[in-house]
Amino acid sequence: MFKKEFQKSFNNKMVYLDSGATSMKLDLVVESEIEFLTKFNTNTHNEVSESSSKINELIENLRVKVKEFLNTKEGNVAFVSGTTYASNQLAFGLIEEINAKHEVVVTAVEHSSNLLPWIEISNKTGAKLNYFDLNNDGTIDIKSINKVVNKNTKIVSFAHISNTLGYENDVKKIVEEIKKINENTLIFIDCAQSISHEKINVFEWGVDAITFSTHKMYGPFGLGILWAKDTILNRLKPLVLGGGNIVSVERNSFQLSDGPHKLEAGTMNLSSIYAFDKLLDWYQKTDINNIKSYELKLKKYFVSEFNKLNDDEIIIYNLDNNQSSILFNIKGVSSQDFAIFLEKKYQIITRAGQHCAQLTKELTNSKTTVRATLSIVNTKADIDKLIEAFKDKDKWSEYII
Known part of the structure; x- marks a missing residue:
């Protein structure tokens, strides 16, 4: 088929x-990367070049297209190197807000990219790291959420679908239970294993951020997606500084760009972004x-x-x-x-x-x-x-x- x-x-x-x-990579993805490298091969942030202007426009339109794919109109999309980077960006981008009075909750079956950052954050800040109770199939036990989530819970992060046991967590119900206990808890979802198998409905979930990689959805290597509500993006401190994520520089200071742009320092993986744009068109046609x-x-x-x-x-x-x-x-x-x-x-x-x-x-x-x-x-x-x-x-x- x-x-x-x-x-x-x-x-x-x-x-x-x-x-x-x-x-595996769809033929259209392979062809699109080749097309970019042979017909465009340009960098962004250059409004003089016609090719660069086209890519700048594609990137901004792609942010909207990704949000439509995720069924949300709010928030925005940052293009990073992968799910691992995105998870670390969320964790370390908020480290200044986390202290020893706070608690973070994960599961014991998380991929290292969504576990190690939170272990490190808890070690550096003194925040308590808790683990959800799990059902026999590896899903989060919704009935026992109140054992680990409380008024001190700052962040909850877990996978939609496990990369090992393949369980699927009922994100909507889990979020509802968490918000009953603490409506201020931030909830981040790792969608790396689900993005090519399930329809993601960010609006229905009511989460604060999600992450995934395009290479797990028949797309190109080296491209990760971090979608987050604007309130989260505004608070995140970028992991990397340089060209592309600043507005102005003085001798002893600089001003960061707004929104997702501040998380995109340096040259982005433009051939992958170009191919990902074509890939989302394919998903729309395929269902x-x-x-x-x-x-x-x-x-x-x-x-x-x-x-x-x-x-x-x-x-x-x-x-x-x-x-x-x-x-x-x-x-x-x-x-x-x-x-x-x-x-x-x-x-x-x-x-x-x-x-x-x-x-x-x-x-x-x-x-x-x-x-x-x-x-x-x-x-x-x-x-x-x-x-x-x-x-x-x-x-x-x-x-x-």
């Missing part, structure tokens, strides 16, 4: 099941609900075929959810060794290790796992090949040097 749109970045001999780390429906059919097919194996040597930690990730281990085999076997014998690309979410071991009781992620580049034939590899799992050691 979708695979034909990825021919320029796809090796047809390979079964690519690592979209959770980075997705993300069709993407979700296709992936759900693949997951259901996998569950059906896997259950036929009736093999208790294969441990799958998230078989029953409707998300695209499949987190598993083979009893007695290291995750890295089995991932090597999958690639060498079956040309199946997965990801093995801790997935930058080391505290997930508290739920899986395993330090490392193999993660296979389904996406629109996959077909039922890819799942058949993975099932075939599971049947052949005892031969894994023949492919380890």
